[in-house]
Amino acid sequence: MSGYRIACIPGDGIGVEVTGEARQVLDRAAERHGFRLRWTEFDWSCERYTRTGRMMPEDGLERLAEHDAILLGAVGFPGVPDHVSLWGLLIPIRRAFDQYVNLRPVRLLPGLVSPLAGREAADLDMVIVRENSEGEYSRIGGRHNPGTPDEFVVQQSVFTRRGVHRIIRYAFELARERGGAVCSATKSNGLVHSMPFWDEVFAEVAAGYPDIPHEQCHVDALAARMVLRPDRVDVVVASNLFGDILSDLAAAVVGGLGTAPSANVNPERRHPSMFEAVHGSAPDIAGRGLANPVAQILTAAMMLDHLGEHAAGAAVRDAVDAVLRDGTVRTPDIGGRATTGELGKAIRDAV
Amino acid sequence: MSGYRIACIPGDGIGVEVTGEARQVLDRAAERHGFRLRWTEFDWSCERYTRTGRMMPEDGLERLAEHDAILLGAVGFPGVPDHVSLWGLLIPIRRAFDQYVNLRPVRLLPGLVSPLAGREAADLDMVIVRENSEGEYSRIGGRHNPGTPDEFVVQQSVFTRRGVHRIIRYAFELARERGGAVCSATKSNGLVHSMPFWDEVFAEVAAGYPDIPHEQCHVDALAARMVLRPDRVDVVVASNLFGDILSDLAAAVVGGLGTAPSANVNPERRHPSMFEAVHGSAPDIAGRGLANPVAQILTAAMMLDHLGEHAAGAAVRDAVDAVLRDGTVRTPDIGGRATTGELGKAIRDAV
Ligand SMILES: CC(C)[C@H](C(=O)O)[C@@H](O)C(=O)O
Ligand SMILES: CC(C)[C@H](C(=O)O)[C@@H](O)C(=O)O
Numbered sequence: 001m002s003g004y005r006i007a008c009i010p011g012d013g014i015g016v017e018v019t020g021e022a023r024q025v026l027d028r029a030a031e032r033h034g035f036r037l038r039w040t041e042f043d044w045s046c047e048r049y050t051r052t053g054r055m056m057p058e059d060g061l062e063r064l065a066e067h068d069a070i071l072l073g074a075v076g077f078p079g080v081p082d083h084v085s086l087w088g089l090l091i092p093i094r095r096a097f098d099q100y101v102n103l104r105p106v107r108l109l110p111g112l113v114s115p116l117a118g119r120e121a122a123d124l125d126m127v128i129v130r131e132n133s134e135g136e137y138s139r140i141g142g143r144h145n146p147g148t149p150d151e152f153v154v155q156q157s158v159f160t161r162r163g164v165h166r167i168i169r170y171a172f173e174l175a176r177e178r179g180g181a182v183c184s185a186t187k188s189n190g191l192v193h194s195m196p197f198w199d200e201v202f203a204e205v206a207a208g209y210p211d212i213p214h215e216q217c218h219v220d221a222l223a224a225r226m227v228l229r230p231d232r233v234d235v236v237v238a239s240n241l242f243g244d245i246l247s248d249l250a251a252a253v254v255g256g257l258g259t260a261p262s263a264n265v266n267p268e269r270r271h272p273s274m275f276e277a278v279h280g281s282a283p284d285i286a287g288r289g290l291a292n293p294v295a296q297i298l299t300a301a302m303m304l305d306h307l308g309e310h311a312a313g314a315a316v317r318d319a320v321d322a323v324l325r326d327g328t329v330r331t332p333d334i335g336g337r338a339t340t341g342e343l344g345k346a347i348r349d350a351v
Numbered sequence: 352m353s354g355y356r357i358a359c360i361p362g363d364g365i366g367v368e369v370t371g372e373a374r375q376v377l378d379r380a381a382e383r384h385g386f387r388l389r390w391t392e393f394d395w396s397c398e399r400y401t402r403t404g405r406m407m408p409e410d411g412l413e414r415l416a417e418h419d420a421i422l423l424g425a426v427g428f429p430g431v432p433d434h435v436s437l438w439g440l441l442i443p444i445r446r447a448f449d450q451y452v453n454l455r456p457v458r459l460l461p462g463l464v465s466p467l468a469g470r471e472a473a474d475l476d477m478v479i480v481r482e483n484s485e486g487e488y489s490r491i492g493g494r495h496n497p498g499t500p501d502e503f504v505v506q507q508s509v510f511t512r513r514g515v516h517r518i519i520r521y522a523f524e525l526a527r528e529r530g531g532a533v534c535s536a537t538k539s540n541g542l543v544h545s546m547p548f549w550d551e552v553f554a555e556v557a558a559g560y561p562d563i564p565h566e567q568c569h570v571d572a573l574a575a576r577m578v579l580r581p582d583r584v585d586v587v588v589a590s591n592l593f594g595d596i597l598s599d600l601a602a603a604v605v606g607g608l609g610t611a612p613s614a615n616v617n618p619e620r621r622h623p624s625m626f627e628a629v630h631g632s633a634p635d636i637a638g639r640g641l642a643n644p645v646a647q648i649l650t651a652a653m654m655l656d657h658l659g660e661h662a663a664g665a666a667v668r669d670a671v672d673a674v675l676r677d678g679t680v681r682t683p684d685i686g687g688r689a690t691t692g693e694l695g696k697a698i699r700d701a702v
Contacts, residue, residue, distance in 0.1 A: 083539060083547060087543065113468075116467060136542060139543060141543075149513065153544050153548040154508065157505065159503060160501075187595070189436075190437075192434045192492075193492035193493055194505075194506035220599035220600075223599055224603035224607070225603075227466055227600065227604055241542070244571050245596060247571075249578065251575060252574070252576075
């Protein structure tokens with residue numbers, strides 16, 4: 001029986017709740033499909049930070065490296081600045097393991113209703129391919145004249161040819177697989193160094209895919225299009241920042257963050273990939289059974305696909321679809337009264 | 352009879368068409384309200400660039416400086432790179448005249464339907480206060496190792512205390528006037544220099560307005576909120592880039608860019624302010640009478656307000672509302688068959 005070593009980092013807030021459900025669903029799927037998941041749980045979190053001054057131990061990355069994949073809940077906690085929690089855990093993992101693709105598929109799930117009038121599942125099926133290793137998320141920068149009226153701050157974005165090329169290539173390959181089209185989101189009229197460079201590399205890569213329809217969009221216009229013509233959006237490739245904004249927006253047009261999965265992928269499989277839902281730790285609703293576990297469960301299904309267990313991944317997705325289509329067990333964010341645990345169990349039972 | 356000198360730059364594409372209509376509406380309003388508008392028309396555009404190699408003449412800014420306000424259509428033309436057209440005209444004007452506020456009110460106009468299900472005018476009334484003089488739109492940056500596989504590009508954002516402070520202050524004053532609340536859009540978890548600085552200044556300014564509700568949002572979450580809970584968005588203050596994205600998105604949730612006005616304001620009135628709709632030159636539909644002139648006409652109404660002609664400004668807005676409510680004359684983008692000129696005339700007649 002094949003087995004996989006999975007590192008599980010529940011993190012903070014609702015991350016703990018939804019990861020608990022996802023883990024049980026995965027175990028059930030593994031059992032049904034004849035493989036084993038061997039879990040190592042890590043308590044790395046803001047809670048740990050307030051105790052120890054570190055989000056993860058010094059050898060954290062080495063310990064993760066021994067695993068086939070990482071399932072992460074969410075990190076973030078009032079009182080711990082975001083830049084500590086994220087740059088002390090999430091972002092180092094993304095970068096150390098060269099998880100340069102942040103894959104965010106977005107579809108309207110059965111039985112759910114889009115906030116957009118008259119839009120149905122057929123109109124709402126897109127994937128955001130977000131660059132996950134460089135770009136606007138950079139630590140280069142700082143303050144001049146701090147504390148004075150003349151204070152100013154600079155922040156530098158960095159885009160490498162290699163980094164831009166590989167993410168765009170990934171998007172084209174995905175579009176070919178889906179039989180879809182690629183839209184590249186930039187802002188070359190405002191950001192005159194980084195974005196024209198991205199456009200240039202996009203044109204070069206596109207030339208190698210004459211069979212794939214593609215276009216370059218301004219990010220502002222694309223945001224508007226997601227609301228006005230989401231049926232005309234398929235695969236979106238975008239920088240770290242633009243991909244972040246567009247994927248939250250895309251999740252909103254299918255009803256919210258409660259169902260939006262996400263994977264941080266190292267396509268070459270040289271390092272473990274990390275699976276974490278789009279949503280955050282939501283301290284306002286944490287610990288009360290209000291969180292929707294679907295996003296994390298669909299995220300876990302992406303992990304199964306990545307491990308090569310496609311039948312099990314599909315079974316989890318089918319179970320989610322079946323439970324939502326049935327509609328009797330739903331969390332409050334999607335119009336029901338069930339708890340996190342009740343919805344998790346319903347999905348588990350349906351696997 | 353008081354008079355105002357207005358510089359008119361129709362620009363390219365539909366900019367020419369919609370500015371023509373706006374100008375006629377303004378002349379009618381002036382006549383009715385007892386003041387005069389003295390127009391100087393400038394042919395500065397991409398068309399001019401292809402002829403002369405410059406978007407505007409060397410003394411362009413000096414000539415504009417002699418005017419009380421600037422009405423601009425749109426610039427942009429296939430074949431002229433955006434960074435030429437914009438950094439050769441639009442952005443130098445915004446900066447030379449210290450038009451540090453880009454004001455973008457968004458409301459659902461009478462008779463129009465939001466793409467969001469069940470949302471009505473009462474839910475959709477917001478203003479984006481966009482920083483317009485610094486931030487992400489910067490020319491600092493460049494390429495390393497151009498043309499090699501090791502090529503990379505850096506792009507620097509610059510935020511000054513003075514620049515951030517004044518735009519946030521403006522937003523709070525506006526919220527006080529509207530009886531509203533301020534939401535500041537940042538991304539401090541990803542952009543660890545610029546955005547925490549903005550948050551810091553925001554907290555400082557907010558402390559001076561204990562009566563105004565305010566909050567700090569992540570830009571990704573705010574984009575989602577604009578779709579999921581637009582009724583919970585009032586005054587948004589954001590950086591140049593975030594304000595750009597959020598204002599296109601906000602325009603989309605009220606039905607599109609055809610009706611979204613915008614003003615580039617120098618609040619101290621040391622320099623002329625510039626009035627240009629949110630939309631661009633739309634080369635795909637230019638010259639065919641398809642453009643909706645409403646955005647530019649409402650933009651022109653903002654200019655009247657700025658000149659102190661509030662009654663005339665209100666009359667123009669009322670005329671737009673009346674014509675749209677009536678519904679018989681509409682351009683295709685808002686579900687009708689009228690031409691740009693027919694809708695412009697209907698509004699003019701209603702003033
Ligand atoms: C054309 C472009 C530079 C401009 C901007 O981003 O400022 C436009 O999108 C706008 O919103 O006014
Ligand atoms: C928490 C934050 C740093 C993160 C990001 O922007 O990458 C989150 O918003 C996400 O989308 O994964």
